[in-house]
Amino acid sequence: SGGGSESSGEPAEPNNENTDEVGTEGEQLKIGLTVPTLGNPFFVAMSKGAEEVASKYDAEVITVSAEHDLAKQTAQIEDFITKKVDLILLSPFDSAGIAGAVAQARAAGIPVVALDGFAEGGINTVVMSDNVQAGRLAAEYLVEQLDGKGNIVIIDGPPVSAVTDRIKGFNEVISEYPDIKVIANQNGEGNREKALDVMESILTANQQIDAVFTINDEEAVGVQIAQEQAGRQDEFFIVSVDGAPSAVDLLKAGGSFAGTSAQFPNTMVIDGVALALKIIEGEEVAEEVLIPTKFITQDNVDSYEGW
Amino acid sequence: MNINPQESVQTRVSFKKRSQQIFNNLGMVIILFLLIVVMMIVAPNFTDPSNILNILRQSSITAILAAGMTLVILTGGIDLSVGSILALSGVISVMLSNAGVPVPIAMLAGVGVGYLVGAINGYFTAKPKLPSFIVTLGSMTYVRGLAFVITGGYPVVLASENFKFIGSGYILGIPTPIYVMTLVYIVMFIMLKYTMFGRHIYSVGGNEEASRLTGIKVERTLINVYSISGMLAGVAGVVMAGRLFTGQPMVGVGAELDAIAAVILGGTSFVGGFGRIQGTIIGVLIVAVLTNGMTLLNVDYYWQQVVKGLVIVIAVLLDRLRKRV
Amino acid sequence: MNINPQESVQTRVSFKKRSQQIFNNLGMVIILFLLIVVMMIVAPNFTDPSNILNILRQSSITAILAAGMTLVILTGGIDLSVGSILALSGVISVMLSNAGVPVPIAMLAGVGVGYLVGAINGYFTAKPKLPSFIVTLGSMTYVRGLAFVITGGYPVVLASENFKFIGSGYILGIPTPIYVMTLVYIVMFIMLKYTMFGRHIYSVGGNEEASRLTGIKVERTLINVYSISGMLAGVAGVVMAGRLFTGQPMVGVGAELDAIAAVILGGTSFVGGFGRIQGTIIGVLIVAVLTNGMTLLNVDYYWQQVVKGLVIVIAVLLDRLRKRV
Amino acid sequence: MDSINKSFSGVQVLKNVNIELYKGEVHALMGENGAGKSTLMKIMAGVYQPDRDSGKIVYKGNEERWNNPMEARNKGISVIHQEISLSPNLSIGENILMGTKFKKNKLGLVKWNEIYETADRVLKSIGSSLNPKANVSTLSVAQQQMVEIARALSFNSEILIMDEPTASLTDKEIEKLFGIIEELKKKGVAIVYISHRMDEIFKISDRLTVLRDGNWIKSGPISETSPDNLVKLMVGRELSDLFVKERKQETIRPKDEVPALELQGISDKNLVDNVSLKLYPGEIVGLAGLVGAGRTELIRTIFGLSKLQEGRILLDGEDVQINNPIEAMKLGIAHVPESRKEQGLLPNLSVKENILMAQLPTYRKYRLLQTKRMDHDAERYIKELGVKTASKEQNVMGLSGGNQQKVVIAKWLSISPKVLLLDEPTRGVDIGAKTEIHKIICKLADQGLAVLMVSSELPEVLGVSDRILVMHEGKLRAELSREEATQEKIMYFATGEVK
Numbered sequence A: 001s002g003g004g005s006e007s008s009g010e011p012a013e014p015n016n017e018n019t020d021e022v023g024t025e026g027e028q029l030k031i032g033l034t035v036p037t038l039g040n041p042f043f044v045a046m047s048k049g050a051e052e053v054a055s056k057y058d059a060e061v062i063t064v065s066a067e068h069d070l071a072k073q074t075a076q077i078e079d080f081i082t083k084k085v086d087l088i089l090l091s092p093f094d095s096a097g098i099a100g101a102v103a104q105a106r107a108a109g110i111p112v113v114a115l116d117g118f119a120e121g122g123i124n125t126v127v128m129s130d131n132v133q134a135g136r137l138a139a140e141y142l143v144e145q146l147d148g149k150g151n152i153v154i155i156d157g158p159p160v161s162a163v164t165d166r167i168k169g170f171n172e173v174i175s176e177y178p179d180i181k182v183i184a185n186q187n188g189e190g191n192r193e194k195a196l197d198v199m200e201s202i203l204t205a206n207q208q209i210d211a212v213f214t215i216n217d218e219e220a221v222g223v224q225i226a227q228e229q230a231g232r233q234d235e236f237f238i239v240s241v242d243g244a245p246s247a248v249d250l251l252k253a254g255g256s257f258a259g260t261s262a263q264f265p266n267t268m269v270i271d272g273v274a275l276a277l278k279i280i281e282g283e284e285v286a287e288e289v290l291i292p293t294k295f296i297t298q299d300n301v302d303s304y305e306g307w
Numbered sequence B, C: 001m002n003i004n005p006q007e008s009v010q011t012r013v014s015f016k017k018r019s020q021q022i023f024n025n026l027g028m029v030i031i032l033f034l035l036i037v038v039m040m041i042v043a044p045n046f047t048d049p050s051n052i053l054n055i056l057r058q059s060s061i062t063a064i065l066a067a068g069m070t071l072v073i074l075t076g077g078i079d080l081s082v083g084s085i086l087a088l089s090g091v092i093s094v095m096l097s098n099a100g101v102p103v104p105i106a107m108l109a110g111v112g113v114g115y116l117v118g119a120i121n122g123y124f125t126a127k128p129k130l131p132s133f134i135v136t137l138g139s140m141t142y143v144r145g146l147a148f149v150i151t152g153g154y155p156v157v158l159a160s161e162n163f164k165f166i167g168s169g170y171i172l173g174i175p176t177p178i179y180v181m182t183l184v185y186i187v188m189f190i191m192l193k194y195t196m197f198g199r200h201i202y203s204v205g206g207n208e209e210a211s212r213l214t215g216i217k218v219e220r221t222l223i224n225v226y227s228i229s230g231m232l233a234g235v236a237g238v239v240m241a242g243r244l245f246t247g248q249p250m251v252g253v254g255a256e257l258d259a260i261a262a263v264i265l266g267g268t269s270f271v272g273g274f275g276r277i278q279g280t281i282i283g284v285l286i287v288a289v290l291t292n293g294m295t296l297l298n299v300d301y302y303w304q305q306v307v308k309g310l311v312i313v314i315a316v317l318l319d320r321l322r323k324r325v
Numbered sequence D: 001m002d003s004i005n006k007s008f009s010g011v012q013v014l015k016n017v018n019i020e021l022y023k024g025e026v027h028a029l030m031g032e033n034g035a036g037k038s039t040l041m042k043i044m045a046g047v048y049q050p051d052r053d054s055g056k057i058v059y060k061g062n063e064e065r066w067n068n069p070m071e072a073r074n075k076g077i078s079v080i081h082q083e084i085s086l087s088p089n090l091s092i093g094e095n096i097l098m099g100t101k102f103k104k105n106k107l108g109l110v111k112w113n114e115i116y117e118t119a120d121r122v123l124k125s126i127g128s129s130l131n132p133k134a135n136v137s138t139l140s141v142a143q144q145q146m147v148e149i150a151r152a153l154s155f156n157s158e159i160l161i162m163d164e165p166t167a168s169l170t171d172k173e174i175e176k177l178f179g180i181i182e183e184l185k186k187k188g189v190a191i192v193y194i195s196h197r198m199d200e201i202f203k204i205s206d207r208l209t210v211l212r213d214g215n216w217i218k219s220g221p222i223s224e225t226s227p228d229n230l231v232k233l234m235v236g237r238e239l240s241d242l243f244v245k246e247r248k249q250e251t252i253r254p255k256d257e258v259p260a261l262e263l264q265g266i267s268d269k270n271l272v273d274n275v276s277l278k279l280y281p282g283e284i285v286g287l288a289g290l291v292g293a294g295r296t297e298l299i300r301t302i303f304g305l306s307k308l309q310e311g312r313i314l315l316d317g318e319d320v321q322i323n324n325p326i327e328a329m330k331l332g333i334a335h336v337p338e339s340r341k342e343q344g345l346l347p348n349l350s351v352k353e354n355i356l357m358a359q360l361p362t363y364r365k366y367r368l369l370q371t372k373r374m375d376h377d378a379e380r381y382i383k384e385l386g387v388k389t390a391s392k393e394q395n396v397m398g399l400s401g402g403n404q405q406k407v408v409i410a411k412w413l414s415i416s417p418k419v420l421l422l423d424e425p426t427r428g429v430d431i432g433a434k435t436e437i438h439k440i441i442c443k444l445a446d447q448g449l450a451v452l453m454v455s456s457e458l459p460e461v462l463g464v465s466d467r468i469l470v471m472h473e474g475k476l477r478a479e480l481s482r483e484e485a486t487q488e489k490i491m492y493f494a495t496g497e498v499k
């Protein structure tokens, strides 16, 4: 099973610096957070965000990981309902698949805020990175660097919406440049290990590569390792999506890793909770809050906060 | 005068090894019971009727897979492909249903696909006598590949409300999957205990050569066993699709290991020939209660893994030690 | 004058089943050879020296795991925990190295952790005679849980350049992991063939009871076998960390299945007692060549899964049929 | 059956074999290990099919062919197979009826009561009081053999094939079995009887067929042959020294001679009850008794496989503690176990390794094994014991039963023991190999080895032992010298008809 992949966004132009001791009076606020995997730093960062929320609102936050298993995530939401949490934060592993569980939670009167990806079944709102935009940003940078022509490689990931959206945004831009040729499209399963293996083979099969797009930073690191070992670090550059700590390190080191569309997971949680509190108090909220990603390059990495 | 004076003495050396592999169910029932008592004391809301139903519903998929797995392990084999079959069956039945095929037929088609893959597994295991581990490792890989290929990797959203009923509906306030699971276990229980086929499974698992000599159609028995396992994986796939409102190519990864763990916790032996379906459901529940309780207790997710791994080993160990005394 | 005229005949009925489980290596060598020829024709740059080195380097992790797995399967057991051990060992050695522990010692510590987990697996398998499947399924779960617990879920970035050498360095133009792999196989080959311990492994795998009566320390042999498997998983973890420049708690998921597939493709039998380490490396290479070739050909990832699953079954089948003739 | 051929993976094991069976006869099928007896019978029972275009089976005047055991059985052929073929996890009753159509109720479900009743009836009819609900895995080998017999008799067959039915039975049960055979004969059932025990053959059979090396050698009435003649036919040469012990008798020992092994009132937790005995160097002591008398258990106790509850074991007059086989071996005790296949052989290894496995530590140098020395020693043992094998690298499972047994004995000789414990050393071994094994045992004793030999075959016990001990229900009942021992006397003590 693929490792990291899904992800999300940036501070929802934080509207929420605030929140005067909301929560349910008297009793401690109980929040359930379920994420697809805690094996991905992105979601770990999200859970860190949840801890911040906890101290901020004096809430209890229960964080669980679905291990890329839809059934498990459904079960976890059911357990949250049993525990009578006040709010469910759901980073869905699969937007359609989780619908049943979401509906149950809503029926039990618990607000559900989706993070980092839409979920069916009647969620109150969703806070996520604009993944299409993330793919687009990466593509635009790539096109610009290549002057609109060259051989590129795409390293895909697991078929979850966050990933497919990035690919979608990327392709939208690329398709306008007929001189940019996708010479290989393989799946790195979202992790460094597999991306490295795959890239080694792609390097062998293709003599001239001008740029590589990976769906997350872990894959990008794998690609870069393969590139350096093949001694082809000057041949092409790499762009990806995430803004993970490993990407920051690489950008600072200034190699072939050129840039990444950074997301903001902990802000995502904080915004999500803030929105939920509004919901609990009966306020209307937007159906969807898209957090734009920000393209980080070697030039502006120093001003990037990171996860 | 008794010409068999040794009738009372129990075991022979040659069977010592074998019987050491037998776990009877009682030990595990006690462990499940203790686990429930502990959870009742420490875990908030554990005894809520809704939580009990949750546990059962959450168990149902693994339970259905584990029922088929019990048969396979009884014959001394293993079926690694059930998780992948679950995905493929779910995807196919959802796609058919979305394409306008009536729900029952779409569901049957999903189950049928599982049956077919199972039959192929069984054929290669029985006829050219390939090790079931490698045959089902192969089908685990290509079946999931197929699920990806036909969906292009995307989950297929389920349109039909009727279809959802199988996974998300209620009958008399009890979730439908619990009925499916119960039915599967009743049928399997009767089949194993009161039909020729059931007895042949034990016989083949216990001594394949001897079974052949007594005229049992060993190949046919094996093919049927794997077909049933595949079919039940298909059933699980359809229920899962109805529960998740989607046909997911990547669902059920690792489900085979959960099912196998449940079967072994339930006292069925890898040697083949020893075990009972009742034990399997106990094994399923042990894991389900543990997971549910730890989530209710808000145990750190990583520590849950550590605890779960240790509990599996300790449960089997306690059961073994109990039998030593 | 010959009083036992049937001496030339090879097998006895009762061992038919057993010998049917033997795959000798030759068949798989032919399959590997054919695969290579096909790839040479259709896949671009397949024969580039750099590609050959890639294939070998990519195989090295699985190959190292599979070497230990061969020993375990030779005793009739299985080790599901190797993928998790790989992760834990990698994480621990990287953390130690980052904390300023000298690289060789940090690496040894990683390997030692693997050895320790393996010894625990072996202990439970040998002494209370728990099924290895369930013991290692348990440790697969709790070991990975531990890897997550100690890292808090974050990959640990490797700082030391010296450490990276083990996974990414070159000696005389050949990647270091290939040396590690070669060394492991040479040592294992000699150990299995020319040491008492090696012969005891075959003996215990073939007939545990008879081995015990022959004065072989069966428990100790088993504990050592699992310890070696754990230790080699630790070696693989360290190499992997050096290759990925990071200690990853989630690395190596499913690696145990790749290793098992390689062992079985290589002709070692699940029954225990039959098999050779040379076969295992052939099994590893079959899968590696196939994957590499398909990637060079830019075959769709999902179709790669389908092909890989089918090839595993077909390879074993062809080998079996060949032996029928 | 006429000119039957059968080959396995290209090796022809039956060459134009003929056999004719008549109603109401007991037909002995004779031949050495591996002559093809079981294979021929499996063809008759539908387990194997004869090679294409070879021979024919004529049954009641019609040429027939059956494709599986079920078809053969439906035509009235039942078999007691040589290898015990029971499913250990099922009840006795189920095993007896397995392969037949179980009685079903209206719902199509198995009626367990009827199964158990039918099985009980069959068991009673052969004088067994086994509980049909008990699990087969709880039975001793002998009891399992009785279940096999019950199964074969559970339906009315016209041909009954018995492939070494008595290999693990003792005389008492054999008598009972012969009674049953007589009754079946009267009913007109044709019986094929395979056994390596000469005395049985001459006692019950009417006619015989001899196979050698897959070839048909001779058929004819038993009355036209003699044991010596029969052996010659089987072996293909004169075998003059059958069961003849050429050893000097040494019944009187010096008072002060120290026994190599002495047991003083030992008991174990199961069965063995206050057994004392002395075993002197150079002596062969036979240990007789019925199945389950506790002989195996006694030997296992000495070898440290079964825990000693009471009593002392002395080796060369010194008290020793033996907790496991390794300690026993260090003290110079060797043990050839009862079940060759399950306890003796290391199936996937070569003859060489089987012989030397117990002694590997002595072949180590710098942690590696010295293969040259191993080869040399293995060849020596192969030659000394006359193991017939293609090479020392041959897989041990390719050997005939007798040669496998020699390999197991060789394994124990390799540790140069002082005391040799033999448990049923010639079970299922053909007459030629048996004689050779006896010779080996005697030669070893002459060299000063103390041998304690358990055997259920009285002629063997009588033929080889210097002294004979008889056990019954865990206790030693009698000690007989070679001169005074007779079959009758031994049976008298073994059945416990003594106060």
Ligand SMILES: Nc1ncnc2c1ncn2[C@@H]1O[C@H](COP(=O)(O)OP(=O)(O)OP(=O)(O)O)[C@@H](O)[C@H]1O
Pocket: C006, C009, C010, C011, C012, C013, C016, D008, D009, D013, D031, D032, D033, D034, D035, D036, D037, D038, D039, D040, D082, D401, D428, D430
């Ligand atoms: N299934 C089989 N595959 C290969 N070889 C076989 C098979 N069955 C029997 N053989 C060989 O055929 C020959 C005849 O074996 P068979 O078992 O018929 O001998 P037997 O006369 O019954 O000997 P024994 O007295 O030891 O029972 C032996 O050499 C044996 O190794």
Ligand SMILES: Nc1ncnc2c1ncn2[C@@H]1O[C@H](COP(=O)(O)OP(=O)(O)OP(=O)(O)O)[C@@H](O)[C@H]1O
Pocket: B006, B007, B009, B010, B011, B012, B013, B016, D139, D140, D141, D142, D168, D270, D271, D289, D290, D291, D292, D293, D294, D295, D296, D297, D298, D338, D454, D456
């Ligand atoms: N390891 C064991 N564990 C439990 N029971 C045993 C064991 N070995 C033997 N027995 C039982 O002890 C009884 C005595 O059997 P034992 O084998 O010593 O008798 P025997 O005289 O050698 O007869 P046999 O001809 O069956 O070998 C048997 O009924 C057997 O079931």
Ligand SMILES: [Mg+2]
Pocket: D037, D038, D039, D082, D163
């Ligand atoms: Mg025979």
Ligand SMILES: [Mg+2]
Pocket: D295, D296, D297, D338, D423, D454
């Ligand atoms: Mg005995």
